Structure formats: C-alpha cells, structure tokens
Amino acid sequence: MHANTLLGTFFDLTPDWLVIHDLQGKHVRVSSAYARAQNRPAETFVGHSDQELGLINPLAHLPVLDVQNHPSRSELLTELQVTLQGKDYAVCATRLILRDPDGAPWGTFSYAHEVTRERSMERELEQQHAFLRNILDSDPSLIFVKDREGRFTLVNQAMADLYHQEPEAMLGKTIREINPNAAEVERFEAQDREILKTHQRRQFPPYFVVGPDGQKRWLYTTKQPLYSQDQPLDYVLGVTSDLTHLRATEEALKTREEQYRQLWQEAHRKTRELTLLDRVQAAIANKLDLAMLYDAVVDAISDQLGYALVIMTVPEGDRVVRVAYRGYADLPLTVASEGSASGYTIRTRRPLLIQDVSTSSNYTAAMPGVTSCVSVPVFSGSRVLGALVIESEDRVLDNQDLSLMQRVAEQLGIAIENAELHERTKLDLTRAHALYQVSQTLHHTGSQETLLEQICQSVMQALPARWCLIYIMDFEQEQVEYAASTARDASPLPMISFPELMSGLTGWTLKQHRPTLSLKGQADEREGPQVQQHRSSNDIGSLIVAPLIYQGKPIGTLTALNNLDDPDFSEADVDWMMSIANQVAIALAQRKLINQIQHLAYHDPLTSLPNRLLFEEQLKQAIARAKRLDTKLALLFIDLDGFKNVNDTLGHHIGDLLLHTLSGRFKERTRESDSFARMGGDEFAMILNDLRDPADAVQVAQKFLDLLKMPFHINMHELFISASIGISVYPDNGTDVNTLLKHADTAMYRAKASGKNDIRSFTPELAEKARERLSLETDLRYAMQRQELQLYYQPIIDLQTLQTIGHEALLRWIHPERGFIPPDRFIPVAEESGLITALGAWVIHEACRQNAEWQRAGRRAVRVAVNISMIQFATSNFVDTVKSALHESGLGVEWLELEVTESVVMHDVKMVTERLTELRELGVRVSIDDFGTGYSSLKYLQELPIDTLKIDRSFVNTIQKDAQEAPLVKTIILMAQSLGLNVIAEGVETIFQQEYLQSLGCSEAQGYYFSRPLPASQL
DSSP states (O other): OHHHHHHHHHHHHOSSEEEEEETTSBEEEEOHHHHHHHTSOGGGTBTOBHHHHTOOOTTTTSOEEOGGGOOOHHHHOEEEEEEETTEEEEEEEEEEEEEOTTSOEEEEEEEEEEOHHHHHHHHHHHHHHHHHHHHHHHOSSEEEEEETTOOEEEEOHHHHHHTTOOHHHHTTOOGGGTOOOHHHHHHHHHHHHHHHHHOOOEEOOOEEEEOTTSOEEEEEEEEEEEEETTEEEEEEEEEEEEOHHHHHHHHHHHHHHHHHHHHHHHHHHHHHHHHHHHHHHHHHTTOOOHHHHHHHHHHHHHHHHOOSEEEEEEEETTEEEEEEEESOTTOOSEEESTTSHHHHHHHHTOOEEESOGGGOSSOOOOSTTOOEEEEEEEEETTEEEEEEEEEESSSOOOHHHHHHHHHHHHHHHHHHHHHHHHHHHHHHHHHHHHHHHHHHHTTOOSOHHHHHHHHHHHHHHHSOOSEEEEEEEETTTTEEEEEEEEESSSOOOOOOOHHHHHTSHHHHHHHHTSOEEEOTTSOOTTSOHHHHHHHHHTTEEEEEEEEEEETTEEEEEEEEEEETTSOOOOHHHHHHHHHHHHHHHHHHHHHHHHHHHHHHHHBOTTTOOBOHHHHHHHHHHHHHHHHHHTOEEEEEEEEEESHHHHHHHHOHHHHHHHHHHHHHHHHHTSOTTSEEEEEETTEEEEEEEEESOHHHHHHHHHHHHHHTTSOEEETTEEEOOEEEEEEEEETTTOSSHHHHHHHHHHHHHHHHHTTSSOEEEOOHHHHHHHHHHHHHHHHHHHHTTTTOEEEEEEEEEETTTOOEEEEEEEEEEEETTTEEEOHHHHHHHHHHHTTHHHHHHHHHHHHHHHHHHHHHTTOOOOEEEEEOOHHHHHSTTHHHHHHHHHHHHTOOGGGEEEEEEHHHHHHOHHHHHHHHHHHHHHTOEEEEEEETSSOOOHHHHHHSOOOEEEEOHHHHTTOOTTSOOOHHHHHHHHHHHHTTOEEEEOOOOSHHHHHHHHHTTOOEEOSTTTOOOEEGGGO
C-alpha cells in the first residue's frame, strides 16, 4: 500500500510522460504531465484504450524493448518530434516490456522526457557561436586564444591566412608546429609566458614576420589573459594588427619628405642663382665702360651669394691685376701669374676648381682663412680678357659654384663684346636705315614702274652710286618687261636692249646666279664691245650687278654704277646690294603672284569673264551710279537650254570648248560700258547701263538669242544651242543686288517653263508664282512626315468578264490648310526640286504594302500599277527600290506593274532598255502609259521588254455615238495585238465607249464609267 502511494505521487509530480498499458492496450496508469499534454484528467485514462478515448498515442510507433537486452540507457532512448493537441514537443522516449516476478510479460511502459527547451537553447548557442565566428573572421586583425601549453583554442580567418592555413587546421596545435622560424617562435612563446605569469595586459613593440610566401609583414600585437568571474584563466588572448601598409606609407612619406627637402634646397639655390644672373644682367645692361662692367658684376656676386672674396683680374705681363673686388680690404693689387688661380685660368683658358687650397700649387694666399677657390676665364669672342675668382671660408665650393661663375662670365663676356661692337654698329646704322627704307618701299601699292623707281632711289641713298638701274626680263619673249633708272648729280643713262644686256656683265650675272663687281680702269672680259663702249662714253667707273633670283630662277637685275671720279665699290657694298636684290626679287614675284590670284578670284578660269563675285560687285557699283545719275539699268540672266546634253553625249571637254566659244561670241557684242560675266555652269549675266527704255533690254536679249542661231563648230561637231533669258530692271524690279538677281532668275525660269529659247521680263505676278512654288515645295518636303499623302486606287476592268483585275495607284495630297492639291500642281515641283525620287519610292512601297495587305485579308489577288517619273526611272538604284518594296511587303512580283510614259522611253533608249531588262528578269510587268501622245518608234516597241500599252484618254474621248469610228484607237489596238502586247484603254466614261472597245478586242479598260479613284478603305 505504501508503494502504491509512493508510485502515485511520483506519477503526479514527475514532469516526464509515463504511460503503462496492459497487453490489451488499455491504460493502467498515466502521469499527470502526460494527461496535461493530452488535455484531459489522468483518471479518465485508466481501463480504456487510446482508440476508445479517441486519442493518438505519440509513442505507439516506438519498438518495445527489453531492458534485459539493453543495459545502456543511451541505447534505450530515441529522440523524436511529436505533436499533441496541436503543440510540438521534442522528447527522448522509449517503450519497455513489463514482466511479472515469474518473468512473464504483462504490459508495456512508455517513457518520454521533454527536451524542447534544451534543444532551443542549443540552437541559440549555435547561432551565437556562428555569429561570433563571423565577427571574428570579418575582423582584419589577427585574433587567437592559446591555452597554458600554447595550443590554439581559437583562431580567426585573418590569423589562419597569415600561415596559409584554415582556422580548424590550427586548433590544438602550437606555434612551433606551424611556424618554422625558431626566432619568431621563441619571441611568441616568451610573450605568452609573460602574460600567464603577470596576468597583465601587454602591448608589444612592432615586429615583422616572414610568411610562407616569403613576404615580410609588419605586425603589432596586444596580449592579455582571459578571466572568469574576475579570476584569470590559463588562456592567452592575442590581437595582432597588420602594420605593413602603414609602415610602407611611413617609409614612402619619409622618402617623399627627403625628396621635397632636396627639391626645396635645389629650388632655393636655383632662385639665388637666377636672382644673381638677373642682377648681373641688369647691372651690365647699357654699360659700355669696362671698369663699370667689372664693378657691377663683382657687387652682384658678393651681395647675392655672400662669398668671402670676389675678384675680377686681368693679365699684365707675368702678373695678374685686380680691377674689381669685394670682401677683403687688404687684398694686394697684383700677384704673380705663376702659382695663382687666376693666372692658371688666363694661361690655360680653362676654369679651375680648388676644393682644398692648402694642397694646391695653383693658389696664392691673399686672404687668411680661405678653404676653397673657383676661377673662370672671361672671353670676348675668342680672346681671354681676364679671370673671375671667388673664394670661400666656411663652405667647400663645388661644381655648381663653378657652373654658376661660368654663366656669369658668359654674360660679362657678352656685355664686353657689345661694348666693342658699339662703334661698328654706328658705322652700319646708315646702311641699315637705307635697307629699311627699301623694305618699306616693297609694300608700295602703285604701278610697277613707280615701285622700281622708289627702289632705285633707296639704293642711291645707301651707296656712293651715281646711277641705279633695275631690269625685269621676259626670258621667253627675250625682251625687257620693265625697266627703271635714277641718277644723282649726273645725266640719266639710256636703257639697254635685251640682247645688249645679255652680252655683258648682266648676262654673265644672270647665267651664274651670283653678283659681280667690276672696278674702274680694269678691262673685263665678260663685257662685250657694245657694253664697253657704252660704259666708256658715259664715264662709268665701277659697277655692281646683282641678280634678282626667285625660287632658283632669274627674273632681272639690280645695278649700281659709279663715275670714274668716284671711289670703287667694295665687297661689303656687293653684299649689301645682294641683300637688297633678294628682297626685291621676292617682293616682285609675290606682287605678280598676288595679281594672278586676284584675277583668278574674280574671273572665270575657262572663259576669263568676270565671275559671280566680281559681277555682283560690278552690279553694286552700277546700281550706285544709276542712283546717282537717276538712270535705269537692266540685268539679263542667261541660261543655256539643253547644255547638259552636250556634256552627257560629247563629253565635258566639248562642253568647255562650246562655253569658251559662246562667251567669246557674246563678249564681242557687249558694249564697253556694260558688263558680261559667267555666273557658273551654263549661266551668264549682263548689266546694261544707261537704259532709256526697258524695251531696249528685250531687244538686246533678242540679239543674243539671234547670235545662238548660228552653229558652233567644235572639234568636227556642228552644235546648235538656245538660251532662256530673264530680265529685271533697276529701279522698277529692285534696288539692290540680291533682289535684281533673284527677279531676273525668276523671269528666266518662267522663260524656260514657257518652252525655252524665250525671253521673259520680271513682273510682280512672276514673283507671286515663285513664292507660291517655293511655299508648295516647302510643304511638300514635310508632307510624307505629316502623313498628308495618300494613295487612291482606280480599278482596271477585264472587258471580257467585267471583273476587276487590277488597280492603278494614284498619288493624292490632302493639305491641312490648302485642301486637295491636284497632282499636276505638285508633281512638277517634286521633279524640279529633286523630291520625286523619295516620293516615288514611297509610292512603290505603299502600293506594294497595300496590295499585300489585301491579299493577306483574303481578297482575290490582283495586280497594282504604279506610275514612274523619268527622273526616278533614271536613278541608278531604281531597281533596288523595287526589290526592297517587294521584299518588305511580301508581295509576289507578278502582282506589281510599273507604268512609264513614252517620253521616258525615248529619253535615253540605251538606259531604258537596261532598266526594263532588269525589271523583266525580276518578273515585274511594265506598261507604256499615255501611248500615242509621244514619239515612240515602232522599232523600239518591238525591241523593248514591255507588256502593255495604255491608250491615252485623249484618244478614247474621240469614241462618240454620233461620231465616226476612232481610227487611231483601232490602229493602236491592232498594232499592240500584232506585237503580242496587252492593251488598256484609259478614260472610259460611257457604255458606248466600253462596247466599242470590246468590239475592237481591247482587253482591259479603266475610267469613271467603272469607278473613280478611291482610297483603299472604300474599295
């Protein structure tokens, strides 16, 4: 009884789950903890099975074990996750067999110990450990923990990376097992012993280690013991910082500081040196006395650099004499040249550096305490004037001091040379002034003769000459082109002819390309008898002939002559004359070149007529004159008709010859008071001054057209050409250059539009039409972008079945402001402006796209016909455009037909044949539109690869009920049938026309009778 009470108490108090079942699975006893987990009282379990209670036994699936066979408790328990009443538990559980005293089984004992909290704490500890590990591994410092034996118990990633190992691999190892460097190991172990002994935190001095990769790394380590409840443990915590980068930065900073220090010292020294040189330069500037120069230099050196002694010495016999000095009042005036630094320099012409005067045989002590000395020579040209000496007491002089003194000596030498040259310069001043006058004369803008005379006068001012002559030769024509002569206190000399000049000294000079000097009283073999006679009869003494040479070619001579009583010229005079001649030659050649350039700039190179630039200036002047005199003038703008055909068929060479001949014919009929110019290409213009009546301008224009009626014979070709002429009148049609040109151009275009070979005078109506056309062209350029253009489609009808077998695409322009603009208004504008190519390409692409879209929508396939202009058809990429439209739209080639007019076919038969052949090979159908209105040849119709003839509507309109048969329509149909061509009649408007065409066997037709052109959406 006591045991049962005790067992019951245990079952009530234990936190574990205890369940006893009999062999029939009925509960014998359960613990209160298990009952609470099942959410029912413990006494309700007794005598009932889990199934009867409607419960799930979470331990029922465990195997029933026998304690006798499993003495170890760890072998009996199984950890598992269970769920009771919606709550999760982690338990360690087992099921055991219960036996009676005789060993017979009588039931089972289920045991479960809840470990939910312990597992939760273990997971938290693992997370904290991982978090701590991440922190340690992310720290760049080297962190580690060692035990008393020096074995690593914790190592972060940075510490492991130092030895190229993984952290786990280092745990349990000592530093000796990892680091082969005995010295480093001993240092680390000594540090660890100190920490364990003193139990104090210690920062150790920086040190370096050599890693396994051989790299030296500077480290800084702090170590301390670990504590538990304020009691030190036998563990050492180490934190090491890598100072390698910092150390390298410090070293670099030290190096850079040293470099900056050296640079500063060098800059300071350079500054002092430059200041010295500037002072020396300023001191010697404009000083022409040698004593003043010496004093200035010595003062500058002493003041700026502070040498103990500065001396300037000059040689005097076997001694050297100080002529200027600073630094020692008792300095002797002279010393022997032998054995002195200055004497050595003057004798050898070489600089001398003595860094220890006590050991030198080339130093004489003049001042006590001197330790080193520098001596440099001072030159004037190649002559040694003396020596510049510096001496130092407290610093050893070096090569920098030597170099500096040499530079000072160079400046001093230059100043001395300047002083010596001063007198010679004054002697040359007069001649230099004369040379300047000649150079200024060369910029003269007057006539050539005046320029040459001024040059001769300048030469006469500079040389003791009586006469000066200039000859400019034309060697191709063998004549003197220009000549000038001046005389002073003598009669002018007669000019000599080209043959006489070439037979004397002048000819010799020109052939040799060098000047010549002939002295008086000496026979010169280079002179011919005529020249000698001329020289004798005019009392000519000496003479200089200088050739005028430009780019290696002689162009003339410059000659200076003396009287027999005058002194001879010298070689210096010859040199000066040659310098003048060189300048004169360049100036004359450039003057000639400028004249040629100006002519080219203002004249047409082919016809030599004034060009547009010169013509506009002439027109500007003519307007000003007419305004001043209150008169009129007319401007004629002339454009040749069909000149391009001449170039295209006969070549540009024939075209150029035609322009040259034509301009000459026009020029002959131009008054001197008028101006005639070529404006460019095949355009000319004329100014008619002093116009009495505007009708006179029309008469003059008609005379020009009459001149063109006569043929031009060019290289075996007889050529005819016409022109269109537009006229504007000042002040009626404009008062400025641009307005008159614009209005004459407008009138010219109207003359061309009226059939060419015509004359039109400007009127305000023409200006309005021109503005309207320009506005229309501008709007047309944006029409495609603004989607103002549309294609309308007119059905093509099979006259046998009366079914639609095709559509002709017709371009329409719906302007947002102007409304509907008919094609006959904007198509010519597109052709003249060059827009027709882009416009035509758009039409082809759009027509192909629309036809392909109809077919994809399930409509019966029919062909679409597109009109092609002559300009578009002639472009080199026309066939490529067709291919592109078919490819992009996906339209079959058999469903596209291109229409060209007879004028296109007959424009260039060879080109048209090539284009049509390409289209035939591509598979595209081609028809001749408006047939019968042009001049087609039956021969070409037979040869050209075409498919269809379209009878022009003007012939179809002749088919009337009350009229006779239309013979031309019948003829065209019969001719086309005989050639195997399809026939389409355009402009069918009545049933009678339809039936008549059917009776003639015409295959197809289109017109308002069947349908007007409609947009794609209405078909």
